Amino acid sequence: MEEIRPYQLEVKISPDKMEAIVILKTEESQPEKLSLTEDDVYQVLQEHGVKFGIQQSVVRELCAMPTKYIDARLPVAAGVPAVPGEDGKIEYPYLDVVEPDSGPKELADGRVDFYNLTNIPNVVKGQLLARKHPATAGVPGTSVTGETIAPKAGKDAILKPGKNVVINQERTMVYAAIDGQVSFTEKEKINVFPVYEVKGDVDFSVGNIEFVGTVVIRGNVLNGFRVKASGDIRVLGSVEGADLEANGSIEIKSGIVAQDKGSIIAGQNVKTSFIQNANVNAGNDVIVSQSIMFSTVRAGRQIVCNGAKGFIIGGVLQAGEKISARVFGNTSATPTVLEVGVKPELRTELAEITKQLQNLYENLRKTDQGLTVINQILQTSGDLPSDKRVMQVKLTNTRLVLEKEAKDLEARKKQVEAELVGESPAAIEVFNTMYPGIKMTFGKLVHFNKHEYGRTRFLVINGEVTNVTLV
Template identity: 45%
Template sequence: MEEKVDKKPFDWNQGIQIKVTKDKLEAVMVIDAKCDEDTVEPDILKNALNKAKISYGIIEELLLDISKNVLTFRGSSLTIAKGVPSENGIDGYIELLRDDLDKKSAPLLLKDGRVDFYHVKDIPTVLRGEEIARKIPPVPGKSGTDVYGHEIKPKVGKDPRFPVGKNVVVNQEGTSIYALIDGQVSITERGKINVFSVYEVHGDVDFSTGNIDFVGSVLVNGNILTGFSVKAKGDIRVKGNIEGANVEAEGSIEILGGIIGYNKGNVRSKQNLKASFIQNANVTVDNTIIVTDSIMHSHVNAGKMVSLEGQKALIVGGLIRAGEEVIARVIGNSMATPTEIEVGVHPELRSELVEIREKLKDIAANYDKSDQALVMLNRLKDAGRITPDKEVIREKLESSLNSMKEFKQHASIRMQEIEQILQDSSNARVKVGANIYPGVKLVIGNEIKYIRDLTSRVIFYKSDGEITFMPMR
């Protein structure tokens, strides 16, 4: 008879291993391959987890499956617990509210397919007090939990610092950047946000730049070429020449070279203008024009003074108007080139007077014809024989004649006002430091004098209703 040997029970303390991943987010249970048990109590499996200090994310359903059929899982590595990873915070950032900062200048494509190479350059500009950039705050993130039940702290999103440059300010809340001045928005080194009051063109204003319209001042290191325009709310400074271009500044204009107008283009300043020379150009300035060399064959208007200060200081040809004074060494030339100098009233008033007189001429030429036509149409209407089409014409004529009458009334009053200003021009002067030649026409106020003889070093002025002169000291 064979002796019966008792089966040695499986040692669950040695037969279950718990392994944890490096990030502590996963616990793995390994059942020894030698296990020959069909089932196991769930508490034995939980006890193994307890000894390993696994307390979070235990997969209870899997524990039950293992306990009911151990043989199926022996020798296997089973994920028995899962933690929850943390969600890192998101860094905050600075949002530019100007989407034109990184745009490249490109020609404008017209509707018909042609390209406009002269279109206004897109300059990112802001006004004082305008919001330029805004802080987008960081997202804080969420904590996680590992299989030991410990908190996993997230990486905190960084709070961005404002890259404050020149002429900008951060508000008290620290949430936005605002412009301190009107100007050009520019991102410089290290991403700093700036507002510059001067827009700089490093070469010529040409097809590479297009036309320029800027809220501040403009500095052109080269020339402004024919056909292009530069407008500025501030000053304009040109290191080269203005060549047949349209240039307009609400401040002053300074040209280190000169103005070559080619009888086209206009230069306009609401303050002062300074240049080396003006040639075949149209120039209008509200205050003072200073030229260091010459003005030749140009139409020049200054609200106060035109002064030529260099060794040459020559005016030849064209029309020079100034509200107060014209100063030059030489006016005209030995060939008696027609040259006209007008002082004593703001040029705009003279232009206004000319426009009023021209319009009155037009009215005088058309008034009688229109009046006669209206009389005829009124007779047709009174007789009840006017057609609808002629009634429309009658009403237009009546309205036009009323407008003419009203303009004549206002024009008469305005002309008297301007004439009074022209008469009161006792302080107006034309100063000649060297010679003034025959061929020059002087207008002071409402008086005219033609220079018949070469005259030297004199000051012309109006006295007792006529233009006279005195020696220059």
């Protein structure tokens, strides 16, 4: 006959099966006389499928002093969680180059080096440029029921060879195929480009430059000239109202004074000491050590102006993630527009779509007017001359084409507007003073600054533009 126990052991297993607890219950009138054995506890755990991670010390304590644990939730078994794998990474050996996703370096004395964010190192043919470290699979875990818990594997890193490099068969090493300088271009492709060097200014003695590689200019780039490179552009002097375009990065040591002429366009970063009355566009970051004044500046990620002066006055600045400076605006409340939270190209695209739609609607209106006149002639005479019949066919076809284009653009406009809505981790940071007169836009949220702020970060929290003090 089966023995009737004067107690009940309830076993509860957590939903993730990583913990089991026991609850001792009894209706014994004299619970102090209650006794249970370790074998009894193990048997009950086994009946409930608990096989792994049982803590012997807890079972021993429960059996030694059962009255202490009556109706208590006692953790008795713990699983071993899976250890996720490590993400793969790309190492750039022997290259004094900042990796694509890194930021400014902090110097030994605590200052931040915003100018030398990216060097363009010389390499020789056959030199190792990049080495891939594979992701790891992780370590499996075990639940209290003895089941194996699969780990989350690390995310693999991908080597992206560009021009004038070779990759080994295993796709783990990238080597230089020529002597030249390393440059990262779109989607972080690693390239080696030959170098074109101008020992003085880009002026009428040199003319415009278009080079499949990296261009180094040891002087200035004067008004009206154009420099285009599929690698990087380095200017050791200044840039006036000129057009510079590089698939990689652009470095201008002595600043940009454009007088509202020309443009600076980089697929990666733009680094300079100051920007004045210029149009600057960077796929990643714009790093300025002194000032940005009355300019249009766009950056896919960040605009940073945190040098010793580090002030931004006037103009329109757009960044996908963050705009930071020591000082925004001035005591005269000069209007300054700061936009963060979406890729600047989305705002540009939306403006372009709106303009195209206006033109399409106007052309549709004119087309409908023409068709109305032809229909009136048809109703009056009952027939159309051959030239009017040809015109009717052309106008009808034109209207179909215009309607199709308008429909496509309206759909794209809705997509872009949807991307402009919503919260994001974007921020505007001021490290000294923000004066009144600043218009801040986060996606579609607009905030006009009417007060003076000190060290402050502006961001969106719960659908509202909020400011918090920087530590």
